[in-house]
Structure formats: C-alpha cells, structure tokens
Amino acid sequence: MxxxxxPSNVPTQTFSLxxxxxxxxxxxxxxxxxxxxxxxxxxxxxGFLGWLKNLRSTLSxxxxxxxxxxxxxxxxxxxxxxxxxxxxxxxxxxxxxxxPGKGSAQxxxxxxxxxxxxxxxxxxxxxxxxxxxxxxxxxxxxxxLLTVTGxxxxxxxARGVCRLHNLSPxxxxxxxQLKGIPEIPRHLTAKVVEPSVDVKPIQEAANCExxxxxxxxxx
Amino acid sequence: ITCCCVHPDLKNTHSQFPLPPKPxxxxxxxxxxxxxxxxxxxxYSSAQKLCVxxxxxxxxxxxxxxVNSNNTNAAGKRVKSLGxxxxxxxxxxxxxxxxxxxxxxxxxxxxxxxxxxxxxRYECQFSxxxxxxxxxxxxxxxxxxxxCVMAxxxxxxxxxxxxxxxxxKTLLPTKLFYExxxxxxxxLPAKLTQTPVPPTPDxxxxxxxxxx
Numbered sequence: 001m002x003x004x005x006x007p008s009n010v011p012t013q014t015f016s017l018x019x020x021x022x023x024x025x026x027x028x029x030x031x032x033x034x035x036x037x038x039x040x041x042x043x044x045x046x047g048f049l050g051w052l053k054n055l056r057s058t059l060s061x062x063x064x065x066x067x068x069x070x071x072x073x074x075x076x077x078x079x080x081x082x083x084x085x086x087x088x089x090x091x092x093x094x095x096x097x098x099x100p101g102k103g104s105a106q107x108x109x110x111x112x113x114x115x116x117x118x119x120x121x122x123x124x125x126x127x128x129x130x131x132x133x134x135x136x137x138x139x140x141x142x143x144x145l146l147t148v149t150g151x152x153x154x155x156x157x158a159r160g161v162c163r164l165h166n167l168s169p170x171x172x173x174x175x176x177q178l179k180g181i182p183e184i185p186r187h188l189t190a191k192v193v194e195p196s197v198d199v200k201p202i203q204e205a206a207n208c209e210x211x212x213x214x215x216x217x218x219x
Numbered sequence: 220i221t222c223c224c225v226h227p228d229l230k231n232t233h234s235q236f237p238l239p240p241k242p243x244x245x246x247x248x249x250x251x252x253x254x255x256x257x258x259x260x261x262x263y264s265s266a267q268k269l270c271v272x273x274x275x276x277x278x279x280x281x282x283x284x285x286v287n288s289n290n291t292n293a294a295g296k297r298v299k300s301l302g303x304x305x306x307x308x309x310x311x312x313x314x315x316x317x318x319x320x321x322x323x324x325x326x327x328x329x330x331x332x333x334x335x336x337x338x339x340r341y342e343c344q345f346s347x348x349x350x351x352x353x354x355x356x357x358x359x360x361x362x363x364x365x366x367c368v369m370a371x372x373x374x375x376x377x378x379x380x381x382x383x384x385x386x387x388k389t390l391l392p393t394k395l396f397y398e399x400x401x402x403x404x405x406x407l408p409a410k411l412t413q414t415p416v417p418p419t420p421d422x423x424x425x426x427x428x429x430x431x
Contacts, residue, residue, distance in 0.1 A: 005265035007380050007403045033285045033304075067306050068283035094306045096324045097279070119306075119324040121344055135356040135372060136346055137324070147346075147356045147373030147381075159373065159380045159403075179380060 012160065012177050015188045016080035017124065019089050020201065021170035027073045034068035034095065065116050069095040075170075077124060077218075080192035082201040085208055086129075087218030091122020093138055103141040106197070112169045115141050124174075125218035129154045129185070132176070134162050140169065148178060155181055167197050266383055266400040267407050270314030270415035271347065273323050274424060275307075275393035282307035282327075299339060303329035309393075311347055314415025316424045321348035327361055338364025347397070352411070353378050355399065357385055363392070371401060378404055390420045 021027060074090040095116050102115040118138040125131045130153015136146030144164050151158040157180035165173040173195040193199055205212040208219075275281060285304040292298045305327040311320045325345020332339050343361040348354045353376015359369025366388050374381035381404045388396040396418035401407075416422055 003265060004406070005267070005402050006405060034280075034283060066283075067280050067308060068285055070285075070304075070306075094326055096306075096308045096322075117324075119308075119326070119346060135344065135358075136354060136375065137348070145353065145375035147354070147375050147379075149356060149358070149372035159382075161373075161375045161379050177379075 008179075010179050012179050013181060013184050014175065014177050015184055016192045017086065017174045017176070018078045018080065018082055018193075018195075018199065018201070019075045019172040019174065020078060021073075021075040022206075023170070025074050025076075025088075027075060028071045028093075031070040031072070032063060033070055034066035035063045064100075065095045065098045065114055067094075067096055071095070071118070073122070075172075077126070078201045078205060079188055079190060081190040082193045082199060083190065083205055083212060084187055085201065085205045085213045085217050086188075087125040087127045087214065089122055089124050091120060093118040093120040093122070099141070107141055107166075110169055113140065114169075120146070126153075126155075127214035127217040129188075129214065131155065131218075132158060132162075132178075136162075136164075138164060140166060142166075148176070151181075154184075157181060165195060167195055167199070171197070171199065263383075263400055263402075266402050267404065267412070269399040269401060269407060269411055271320065271397050271399070272312040272314070272316055272416075272418075272422070272424070273309045273347075273395040273397060274312060275309040276427075277393070279308050279310075279322075281309060298332060299329050300332065301330055305329065305341065307345075309395075311349070312424045313411060313413070315413050316416050316422060318410075319424070319426060320352075321350045321354075323347045325357075330360075333362075333364060336362075336364035338362060343369065349376070349378075349411075352376050352408070355381060355385075355401075359385075361387065363389055365389075371399065374401075374404070377407065380404060388418055390418055390422070394420065394422070 071093045073093065074088055077086045077088055078084065079086055096119050097117045099115045099117065103113060107113045120138045121135045123131050123133045130151055132151040132155045133149045134146040135149050137144045146162045146164055148158050148160045148162055158178045159180050160176065160178040163175045167173055282305045287302040287304065288300045290298050290300040307327065308322055308324040311323055313320050323345050325343060327341035327343045330340045330342055341361040344358045346354045346356045353374055355374040355378050356372045357369050358372050360367050366386060369385050369387060371381055371383040371385055381401050383399065383401040386398045390396060
C-alpha cells in the first residue's frame with residue numbers, strides 16, 4: 001500500500017507587489033473578437049455592410065463584452081512599498097463572461113471599469129531575480145486567487161498562489177504565497193503601503209532612477 | 220481509461236526537417252516506456268484521483284471560434300488550421316453527476332486537423348473552477364479524436380501547490396470526462412472523490428433530468 005502523497009512541509013514565504021498601468025505602453029489593447037468574426041451566427045447573411053456596421057459599434061465601445069474578446073496587456077511592476085521598480089507584467093486575459101450591474105459604486109465611477117470575468121495567463125518579470133508565471137481568474141469587481149504555475153531564476157521551484165486585489169482598472173495589488181523558493185531578498189519584503197485607489201510609486205522609482213530599480217529591471 | 224492515441228508526431232512525415240541529433244545521455248529508444256506506464260510509477264500510485272464531467276449546454280456563448288486563417292479544403296470549404304483560437308467556458312459537474320461544481324474557462328489554440336482520425340489537435344490552457352474549493356489550472360494537448368493527457372500546472376484553495384496530470388476523455392463534442400491525478404495536496408473532501416458514473420456518451424447530469 002503506497003504511502004499517501006501529501007504536500008511537503010516547507011515554509012511558505014509571502015510578499016506583495018503593485019502593478020500599475022501608466023497608459024504609456026499601448027496597453028491594454030482590447031481585441032473585440034466576440035463580435036468581429038464575420039462567420040459568427042449573428043453576422044450570417046448580413047454581408048459586408050452588416051459587418052461594417054458591426055465594426056463601427058464595436059470600435060465605439062458600444063458592444064457588450066462577451067467570450068472571444070482578448071486583452072493582451074503589459075504593465076509596470078513595483079514592490080509592495082512602492083519604492084522600487086521591479087519590472088513588468090506581460091500576458092493575456094480573455095473575457096469569459098460579462099456580469100452587468102456588478103461592481104461597487106466606487107468601481108463604477110471609473111470610465112474604464114467593466115464588470116467582467118476573465119481567464120488570465122501572464123508572467124511577472126522581476127529583472128535579474130527571474131520571473132513568475134501565473135494562471136487563473138481575474139474578476140474586475142472581486143478579489144481572486146491565481147495559481148503560480150512556475151517561475152525562473154529565484155522562483156525556479158516556485159509553487160503556490162497569488163491573491164489579486166483590484167484597486168482600479170489600472171492599479172492592482174498582489175500578494176504571493178510561495179513554497180519552494182530560497183529566502184526572498186529583503187528589498188521585496190519592505191513595509192507594504194496600504195492598498196488604496198490613490199497609491200502611486202515614489203517619483204524616483206517612477207522615473208527609474210538608479211537606486212530605485214532592480215538591477216536590469218524588465219521594461 | 221486507457222490512453223489509446225497514436226501520436227501523429229511519431230510518423231516522421233517531414234523529411235525536409237530532420238530531427239536534431241540525440242545527445243548521448245538519452246535513453247535508447249527501445250527502453251522508453253509507453254506513455255501509459257508513466258502512471259504506474261511510484262509517485263503517481265499515491266496520487267489522489269478526482270473525476271469530473273465537463274458539459275456544454277450551449278448557453279454560455281461557448282465555444283467561440285476566432286478564425287485567423289484562410290485555408291480551404293479541396294471542396295472549397297473553410298477548414299480550421301493553425302492560428303484559429305477557441306476560447307470556451309463550460310459547466311463542471313462532479314463525477315457522480317449529482318452536483319454542479321462550477322465552470323471550466325480557457326482557450327484552445329488550433330494546431331492541426333488530423334485527416335487519419337478526422338479530428339483536430341489543439342493546445343489548451345484552461346482552469347477548472349470548483350467554487351469555494353478553489354481552482355485547478357491545466358495546460359496541454361487536446362485531441363478531439365482520442366483520449367489525451369494534460370499537465371496540471373497549479374491550483375488554489377484546497378488544490379494549492381497541486382501538480383500532476385489529467386486524463387481527458389471526449390464522449391461527445393459537448394461532453395468530456397476528466398480524471399485528475401493530483402500530487403502534493405491535502406486529502407480531498409469525500410464529496411469530490413466518490414465513485415464516478417461510468418463515462419458514456421449518454422450520461423446526463425441530475426439537474427438536466429428534471430427539466431425533460
């Protein structure tokens with residue numbers, strides 16, 4: 001009788017990161033493929049003019065998000081204390097479903113808030129430290145848990161989860177709980193700035209001045 | 220469930236792309252175990268099994284075929300080919316088909332149409348959501364013509380730190396049966412590890428029966 005397989009008893013390490021979109025990386029391009037597909041049932045028989053009309057309503061933002069919309073993205077990554085630019089995130093989210101009416105009153109004040117559920121696969125690049133790949137749900141009006149699928153460099157044997165907390169459509173706060181990695185450097189575990197909508201990195205980190213960036217930070 | 224697929228890759232039809240030279244440390248070909256034997260290795264004999272059904276009721280606008288190619292077959296009909304994307308989301312039921320657990324959500328990337336078996340091969344990345352229990356993320360090949368094996372890349376909730384494999388059996392294009400072999404997680408709740416309904420194309424979940 002084989003001994004039952006259970007998780008290994010190694011300590012979990014926790015650290016936090018901020019992801020901020022400064023709208024200077026052409027990100028995120030919203031690819032409205034849910035309605036643009038000429039072969040889809042709703043476009044059948046409507047011909048070129050029908051497709052053109054559909055295209056106009058899609059590009060004006062009038063279409064309702066549906067499965068098939070893809071949103072590749074890449075944003076800037078800062079440490080939890082917002083004093084160090086670490087690198088970037090890069091990956092793809094796909095709309096799974098639209099939930100009209102969801103979201104708090106504060107969420108709805110933001111012009112780019114859409115109450116959707118996405119399936120995301122992306123990677124956090126931390127310069128010379130390596131990278132962490134994650135996969136999981138992203139819900140714009142709720143916190144979600146993403147799974148860490150793997151990593152490289154310091155995070156080579158990383159396993160664990162990552163909590164995604166939305167502050168605004170352009171600011172996210174992540175808390176990683178990882179097993180299997182060596183001791184995390186002290187500059188990633190500095191005192192975390194309390195997450196709120198108006199947090200921003202210190203000016204020197206935002207300008208990527210030496211001393212406020214990771215060595216060979218990803219860009 | 221036995222894995223019955225014959226890998227098209229084994230037939231070296233691309234004579235203009237010779238295989239790279241094998242390093243001397245590789246196993247000689249005759250000693251490589253067949254794919255099924257990897258499951259009998261010591262580590263997987265103690266893996267936890269989790270069986271679920273994935274059902275597509277066609278009410279979630281899924282799957283969404285995003286055609287990115289222009290290929291047509293000999294008869295002039297458009298065919299799917301490399302580059303077509305298929306985001307999808309279906310319902311997830313437990314192995315006994317008595318309870319709706321949640322959803323699956325992910326994307327298949329069309330790789331090729333396999334004429335010998337009249338089916339498609341996709342590269343798939345998806346997550347299976349088990350509600351409050353958490354989710355399991357999976358990546359790997361999906362072949363519509365035979366059973367396939369995908370990798371479990373991770374999980375959250377009770378599946379945190381999960382590794383392992385999942386065997387996928389296509390019963391119908393709208394009905395799939397997954398058998399997860401999970402490592403490095405705590406003992407799964409009894410509710411998830413009950414004996415599954417044997418997978419056949421005409422199984423129906425309990426909550427579908429009441430509406431008929």
